[in-house]
Amino acid sequence: KQRNALRFIQEQILQKQGSTGVQQVMDTAVFDVLKYMAIYPGGANKLEDKDGNVLPDCFLLPPESTALDFAYKLHTDFGKHFIRAIDVKTKRTVGKEHPLQHRDVVEIVVGR
Missing domain, CATH: 3.10.20.30 (Beta-grasp domain)
Structure with a gap:
């Protein structure tokens, strides 16, 4: 079940988009919005x-x-x-x- 989920993420998100976008959202929140x-x-x-x-x-x-x-x-x-x-x-x-x-x-x- 987990392997299928990971495979889906790899094929449908990472290969198509390059990333999940989570890191970019975190960077924006912490450094741009909060100015940490x-x-x-x-x-x-x-x-x-x-x-x-x-x-x-x-x-x-x-x-x-x-x-x-x-x-x-x-x-x-x-x-x-x-x-x-x-x-x-x-x-x-x-x-x-x-x-x-x-x-x-x-x-x-x-x-x-």
């Missing part, structure tokens, strides 16, 4: 996880989010012990009030 931003946690010197995947995580934040908002999104302790953030693309140190932009890659530096 995709923000990636990354190290200033390392963008891969232990398995070699580049920027495997992505967090969605509302417009006007700051580096401190992102720190709290990652973990409450990161927000509480926030020292600074690093804009990985520019290697620039930024403060807690630094406004984030869609597709920023940010390293959060925390104290104890």
Whole structure:
């Protein structure tokens, strides 16, 4: 039964239309309507996880989010012990009030 359904989707939708359109609807809702931003946690010197995947995580934040908002999104302790953030693309140190932009890659530096 499931194979028949998958075959139908493959033949009648994917081959004819190229996609189901679900991803496009989600992208439009999240990024165009809600204006959310995709923000990636990354190290200033390392963008891969232990398995070699580049920027495997992505967090969605509302417009006007700051580096401190992102720190709290990652973990409450990161927000509480926030020292600074690093804009990985520019290697620039930024403060807690630094406004984030869609597709920023940010390293959060925390104290104890």
